[in-house]
Amino acid sequence: MASLQLHSLPPLSSPLRQHRRLSKHNPTRCSINRQALFSRIAPVYDNLNDLLSLGHHRVWKRMAVSWSGAKEGDSVLDVCCGSGDLAFLLSERVGLDGQIIGLDFAKEQLLVAQSRQHLRSKACYKNIKWIEGNALCLPFPDSYFDAITIGYGLRNVVDIPKAMEEMCRVLKPGSVLSVLDFNKSSEPLTSLLQEWMIDNVVVPVASSYGLESEYKYLKSSIKEFRTGKELEKVALEAGFCSATHYEIGGGLMGNLVAMR
Numbered sequence: 001m002a003s004l005q006l007h008s009l010p011p012l013s014s015p016l017r018q019h020r021r022l023s024k025h026n027p028t029r030c031s032i033n034r035q036a037l038f039s040r041i042a043p044v045y046d047n048l049n050d051l052l053s054l055g056h057h058r059v060w061k062r063m064a065v066s067w068s069g070a071k072e073g074d075s076v077l078d079v080c081c082g083s084g085d086l087a088f089l090l091s092e093r094v095g096l097d098g099q100i101i102g103l104d105f106a107k108e109q110l111l112v113a114q115s116r117q118h119l120r121s122k123a124c125y126k127n128i129k130w131i132e133g134n135a136l137c138l139p140f141p142d143s144y145f146d147a148i149t150i151g152y153g154l155r156n157v158v159d160i161p162k163a164m165e166e167m168c169r170v171l172k173p174g175s176v177l178s179v180l181d182f183n184k185s186s187e188p189l190t191s192l193l194q195e196w197m198i199d200n201v202v203v204p205v206a207s208s209y210g211l212e213s214e215y216k217y218l219k220s221s222i223k224e225f226r227t228g229k230e231l232e233k234v235a236l237e238a239g240f241c242s243a244t245h246y247e248i249g250g251g252l253m254g255n256l257v258a259m260r
């Protein structure tokens with residue numbers, strides 16, 4: 001049965017706390033801004049991903065799901081699920097005996113995910129539940145999931161090590177976390193190409209939808225992100241026993257595979 005459970009988001013959703021914490025460089029304020037940004041882009045997010053990546057994002061998402069090792073009957077968590085692309089792919093892998101949970105803090109993204117679920121006819125999609133929650137405080141017990149994916153999400157959380165620790169905590173020992181995201185390349189040419197594409201293709205296209213600043217954020221978020229080697233280190237420090245980062249999409253994207 002499809003469900004959108006409205007988990008309370010402790011510090012983010014209280015206006016009083018929001019007001020008290022509105023100082024410069026405040027992670028809570030930053031997180032609220034990002035939550036609002038992803039809610040604003042929700043209506044066009046899927047179409048723009050298809051358009052801007054010329055459909056390639058679907059291939060990268062399939063690779064991320066494959067790397068997660070998810071199999072028939074598994075319980076899998078898709079953190080920062082957005083409109084649900086990875087959750088739908090995972091759902092096909094685990095089948096009706098499995099269970100997928102898609103978690104995100106932007107309600108509008110989850111509503112898009114839920115309506116896509118209703119429009120799709122495959123029986124397996126009934127195994128997906130959507131939960132409104134925070135990647136920094138996952139509402140699940142320790143050692144609960146057989147696999148976890150996070151696609152284009154880790155770069156957007158305000159505390160990457162904390163999110164890694166949380167995902168490690170709720171993953172069963174021996175299970176895998178698969179992290180798909182833009183690659184913060186150490187190759188100057190790749191970074192230049194990435195920046196050129198964002199400045200000259202992504203932002204102008206997004207501007208025509210009235211979303212210029214939302215997509216300008218993409219460039220700074222990649223700059224402030226971690227390189228593949230740094231991500232491997234964060235994963236090991238968070239408690240994973242192995243971590244390998246693979247460059248994909250000509251080095252524009254990356255996928256970290258970490259085993260608990």
Ligand SMILES: C/C(=C\Cc1cc(O)c2ccccc2c1O)CCC[C@H](C)CCC[C@H](C)CCCC(C)C
Pocket residue numbers: 041048049052053054056057152155156197198202214215217218221249250252
């Ligand atoms: C998958 C894409 C975007 C996801 C995305 C992630 C975010 O963190 C956001 C934050 C704020 C707003 C929006 C987003 C967001 O949409 C689309 C990526 C497009 C890229 C610019 C890549 C372009 C790739 C080429 C067209 C194909 C390259 C082929 C390759 C050489 C094999």
Ligand SMILES: C[S@@+](CC[C@H](N)C(=O)[O-])C[C@H]1O[C@@H](n2cnc3c(N)ncnc32)[C@H](O)[C@@H]1O
Pocket residue numbers: 034035038039079080081082083084085086103104105106109133134135136150151152153156157158
């Ligand atoms: C770029 S979208 C990726 C969506 C989807 N995974 C995909 O690959 O298309 C990033 C998502 O991360 C979510 N997000 C960012 N920080 C979060 C947090 N702390 N907790 C939960 N979701 C978060 C946003 O709401 C947004 O839906």
